[in-house]
Amino acid sequence: MRDLQKAGPARRVRSRGSGPRWAMRQAVRFAVSLAALLVASFAMIHLIPGDPVRASLGPAAPIELVQARTAALGLDRPIPEQFLTYVGNVLSGNFGTSFLSGEPVGEIVAGRLPNTLALALLATVVALLVAVPLGMGAAVRTENGRNRGTEYAFTTVTGTAVAVPEFLYSIALVTVFAIGLGAFPPAGKAGAASYVLPVLALAIGPIAMIARISRAETLRELGSDYVRLARAKRLPAARLYLRHVLPNTLTATLTLGGLLLSALIAGSVLVEYVFAWPGLGLKIVESITQKDYPVAQGVILVYGAIVLVVNLAVDLALAALDPTSKIREA
Amino acid sequence: MKPRLPRTPAAVAGAALVAAMVVLAVIGPPIWGATAERIDAAAILQGTSTAHPLGTDSLGRDLLARVLVAGRFSLALALAATLIGGLAGIVLGALPSVLPGRAARLITGAVNALVAFPGLLLAMFTAVVSGLGARGAVLGIGVAIAPGFARLTQTLAATVAGSDYVSAARMLGVSRRRVLTGHVLPNIAEPLILQLTQSLGGALLGLAGMSFLGLGVQPPSFDWGRLLFDGFARIYVTPEVALGPAAAIALAGIGFNLLGDAMAKAAARTAPAGKKRTAAVPPDPGEPDPGAVLEVRGLSVAFPGGATPVRELSLTIAPGEIVGLVGESGSGKSLTAAAIGGLVPYPGTVGYGRLLLGGRDVATLSGKELGTALAMVFQDPMASLNPALRVGGQLAEVAIVHQGAGRAEANRRAVDRLGHVHLPDPAATARQHPHELSGGMRQRAVIAMGLMATPRLIIADEPTTALDVTVQRQILRLLREVTEETGAAALFISHDIAVVGGLCDRVMVMYAGRVVEELPVARLAAEAAHPYTRALIASLPDMDTDRDRPLASIPGRQPAPSDVGPGCAFADRCALATARCAAERPPLISYGEAGRVACWEVK
Numbered sequence: 001m002r003d004l005q006k007a008g009p010a011r012r013v014r015s016r017g018s019g020p021r022w023a024m025r026q027a028v029r030f031a032v033s034l035a036a037l038l039v040a041s042f043a044m045i046h047l048i049p050g051d052p053v054r055a056s057l058g059p060a061a062p063i064e065l066v067q068a069r070t071a072a073l074g075l076d077r078p079i080p081e082q083f084l085t086y087v088g089n090v091l092s093g094n095f096g097t098s099f100l101s102g103e104p105v106g107e108i109v110a111g112r113l114p115n116t117l118a119l120a121l122l123a124t125v126v127a128l129l130v131a132v133p134l135g136m137g138a139a140v141r142t143e144n145g146r147n148r149g150t151e152y153a154f155t156t157v158t159g160t161a162v163a164v165p166e167f168l169y170s171i172a173l174v175t176v177f178a179i180g181l182g183a184f185p186p187a188g189k190a191g192a193a194s195y196v197l198p199v200l201a202l203a204i205g206p207i208a209m210i211a212r213i214s215r216a217e218t219l220r221e222l223g224s225d226y227v228r229l230a231r232a233k234r235l236p237a238a239r240l241y242l243r244h245v246l247p248n249t250l251t252a253t254l255t256l257g258g259l260l261l262s263a264l265i266a267g268s269v270l271v272e273y274v275f276a277w278p279g280l281g282l283k284i285v286e287s288i289t290q291k292d293y294p295v296a297q298g299v300i301l302v303y304g305a306i307v308l309v310v311n312l313a314v315d316l317a318l319a320a321l322d323p324t325s326k327i328r329e330a
Numbered sequence: 331m332k333p334r335l336p337r338t339p340a341a342v343a344g345a346a347l348v349a350a351m352v353v354l355a356v357i358g359p360p361i362w363g364a365t366a367e368r369i370d371a372a373a374i375l376q377g378t379s380t381a382h383p384l385g386t387d388s389l390g391r392d393l394l395a396r397v398l399v400a401g402r403f404s405l406a407l408a409l410a411a412t413l414i415g416g417l418a419g420i421v422l423g424a425l426p427s428v429l430p431g432r433a434a435r436l437i438t439g440a441v442n443a444l445v446a447f448p449g450l451l452l453a454m455f456t457a458v459v460s461g462l463g464a465r466g467a468v469l470g471i472g473v474a475i476a477p478g479f480a481r482l483t484q485t486l487a488a489t490v491a492g493s494d495y496v497s498a499a500r501m502l503g504v505s506r507r508r509v510l511t512g513h514v515l516p517n518i519a520e521p522l523i524l525q526l527t528q529s530l531g532g533a534l535l536g537l538a539g540m541s542f543l544g545l546g547v548q549p550p551s552f553d554w555g556r557l558l559f560d561g562f563a564r565i566y567v568t569p570e571v572a573l574g575p576a577a578a579i580a581l582a583g584i585g586f587n588l589l590g591d592a593m594a595k596a597a598a599r600t601a602p603a604g605k606k607r608t609a610a611v612p613p614d615p616g617e618p619d620p621g622a623v624l625e626v627r628g629l630s631v632a633f634p635g636g637a638t639p640v641r642e643l644s645l646t647i648a649p650g651e652i653v654g655l656v657g658e659s660g661s662g663k664s665l666t667a668a669a670i671g672g673l674v675p676y677p678g679t680v681g682y683g684r685l686l687l688g689g690r691d692v693a694t695l696s697g698k699e700l701g702t703a704l705a706m707v708f709q710d711p712m713a714s715l716n717p718a719l720r721v722g723g724q725l726a727e728v729a730i731v732h733q734g735a736g737r738a739e740a741n742r743r744a745v746d747r748l749g750h751v752h753l754p755d756p757a758a759t760a761r762q763h764p765h766e767l768s769g770g771m772r773q774r775a776v777i778a779m780g781l782m783a784t785p786r787l788i789i790a791d792e793p794t795t796a797l798d799v800t801v802q803r804q805i806l807r808l809l810r811e812v813t814e815e816t817g818a819a820a821l822f823i824s825h826d827i828a829v830v831g832g833l834c835d836r837v838m839v840m841y842a843g844r845v846v847e848e849l850p851v852a853r854l855a856a857e858a859a860h861p862y863t864r865a866l867i868a869s870l871p872d873m874d875t876d877r878d879r880p881l882a883s884i885p886g887r888q889p890a891p892s893d894v895g896p897g898c899a900f901a902d903r904c905a906l907a908t909a910r911c912a913a914e915r916p917p918l919i920s921y922g923e924a925g926r927v928a929c930w931e932v933k
Contacts, residue, residue, distance in 0.1 A: 163587030225713035234701030247718035266448030
């Protein structure tokens with residue numbers, strides 16, 4: 001969440017554009033980032049201090065087993081050759097096999113990715129649906145410094161909610177609603193009810209933050225001339241806010257929503273851990289603590305790729321949405 | 331002056347929480363250290379009891395004492411991670427401003443890519459590579475924090491590096507390193523320190539998260555995250571054991587966030603609002619004028635703190651008449667328009683003896699009646715159309731909302747009105763977004779919007795000021811044409827007495843919130859009586875003006891409405907002023923034929 005707060009405004013300032021040159025730059029940037037990610041995930045297993053095979057098999061393992069495993073993984077080959085093999089494997093969908101279970105990493109990821117995406121997507125949708133009306137309502141009520149009490153309550157509550165990390169929300173929700181009241185299942189994925197608590201835990205922080213952004217954006221729009229003119233036309237309040245103000249606040253809010261999605265995919269690691277949710281996040285924690293490096297390597301690669309794809313998609317969507325960027329095409 | 335923290339409860343609470351954390355870090359281990367390590371085989375894995383308010387762990391150690399002791403380690407780790415991340419980020423961010431182009435672009439690109447990457451992933455990657463444990467977690471969180479710092483430093487440094495004093499230093503041959511340490515860094519220190527404070531909270535939460543996942547601090551060391559990790563394993567049996575570390579982490583996060591917010595606010599603080607003041611309601615305004623489109627008697631607009639930018643203004647507009655309201659900026663003319671339209675922004679308050687539109691008090695008119703009877707045109711056509719909506723839709727909604735027209739009928743009428751204001755291809759214009767039109771076209775569209783209903787009064791607030799001279803003339807002609815065609819009256823507000831003279835039937839001159847003179851336009855040039863009006867006319871250049879001489883201007887400045895003394899507001903700038911002018915305000919009295927003037931020296 002906090003990374004998002006820092007990244008949000010900076011990304012908005014960056015000039016957006018359109019046209020072939022802009023698209024070209026986006027494509028190049030995406031390709032370079034993807035290549036860097038591939039190098040980083042390859043390097044990971046080699047940067048681990050000591051011998052990763054020895055570390056995973058434990059100090060008691062016979063030397064022959066370690067050597068055999070090292071040879072089977074190709075870790076005894078020269079580094080450049082290993083890298084080429086790795087890239088070739090990844091491109092053909094082979095992410096290696098788990099040290100522990102012998103399962104292909106690709107299958108593990110494919111089985112768990114949908115669960116993580118479902119959590120992140122649902123939380124993003126819930127956050128936007130709750131936060132945008134909340135922020136707009138607060139802006140309308142506190143325009144030009146009226147209702148200072150409301151403004152104060154809003155900033156204090158959202159400021160506090162943003163500062164509490166998602167794993168504490170998760171623990172609190174589990175304790176109260178699952179263990180205490182028994183209203184929802186405390187862990188695992190089983191039916192619609194099991195989604196409620198994890199989605200809520202993921203969404204609370206983003207709700208507070210998007211509500212703040214939405215309020216600030218709405219306040220800015222309310223001060224503009226076109227709102228003054230719309231008010232002079234005596235439009236009904238619903239029409240004024242929904243048709244005139246809302247679309248102009250959406251660019252910023254959706255930019256944030258997109259960034260949010262990639263942050264939530266990462267943030268879900270902690271929530272999945274609390275709720276024992278069978279997603280990628282739980283898997284990465286398990287694989288790191290169990291020193292199952294091929295799995296950790298594969299999951300980090302997939303996580304990173306998802307983040308890059310989401311960021312690219314947000315940029316493309318905004319270029320298509322923002323009417324002012326069409327000037328440059330004409 | 332250094333910015334001081336505001337004394338809001340949130341700021342005080344934030345500062346108190348952070349201070350409590352620091353105190354706990356100092357006194358925690360010496361006071362409770364022994365208790366926290368005391369193993370008691372008789373009391374393992376207990377829940378709440380009087381001896382152990384938060385229960386005990388698997389070795390029977392008191393959890394409350396362990397939470398209190400862990401504060402120091404948690405804070406120290408967060409501090410270390412913030413320093414590592416801050417230092418790395420500042421170096422990365424400052425390098426592009428002193429490195430040659432290619433290397434600078436490479437670093438900038440890398441930072442931009444990393445900023446968009448979730449911090450937790452970076453932290454986990456780093457933690458795997460550097461080995462599980464406190465060291466790996468601190469390094470990981472440091473790496474996660476660094477890109478944000480680098481981006482901030484880069485932005486700040488680019489601003490400073492582009493400034494004149496850095497260019498000057500470079501021209502004098504100062505080395506790149508000296509420029510960085512002597513000029514760039516000192517000027518960006520303050521926002522960086524603010525960022526450091528805010529990052530500290532983030533680092534603390536990040537480290538707690540890592541330890542909670544079992545990827546951070548390992549036993550026998552413990553921080554709050556590790557205590558939560560242990561407590562969470564027992565949450566089904568004794569949920570209270572998770573309470574202590576959870577509360578500590580939450581309070582620390584909230585404390586740092588509130589303090590950071592308060593510090594950021596203190597850096598950009600606005601003046602507090604003054605006391606509230608309501609515009610005075612003037613005495614009985616006399617009999618209403620049944621034939622007038624607009625009748626205003628004793629209109630005042632007041633703001634908290636005592637400013638009253640419009641005072642006791644009265645005006646009457648007959649059907650079809652165009653009345654000009656002239657004055658310098660700050661004379662209150664735009665607020666007069668806003669008050670008539672009911673658009674004075676909060677916290678301003680409007681008082682009036684009478685404010686009748688078509689013979690009825692505006693306060694009793696419904697939105698529908700006001701929305702159709704009154705049309706407004708503002709100064710900046712670039713800003714007064716909604717950038718997100720098509721032009722036609724913005725016109726059509728007046729008919730849809732107020733006149734119950736269907737969508738097709740409303741659109742047809744919108745195209746018709748756009749044609750009315752001489753837009754060349756009205757059907758195409760209706761389908762366009764505002765940014766696709768020129769300024770003049772937009773102002774025509776705004777006027778067309780006013781014509782969607784059957785307006786009785788058009789209020790145009792500096793409608794041509796933002797346009798160039800030829801477009802200006804076209805818009806003025808259009809306004810004149812529109813009033814003649816529809817029979818609507820108009821209140822035309824301008825700072826330019828020449829424009830008003832060319833368009834209007836009657837002129838009112840405002841000065842410091844009051845009307846000082848009112849007269850028919852035909853007599854403006856020859857018979858203006860008030861010294862201010864005469865000075866305005868004299869300052870206009872015409873064909874006979876000697877171009878070798880400087881333009882005539884009125885010496886001095888218009889006083890703010892709150893600075894006006896008991897006398898005439900213009901007295902300080904008036905060549906004719908006497909002692910009486912400074913002491914006593916002249917009333918607005920009838921003068922000549924159909925004119926009024928407020929001046930002691932006009933006989």
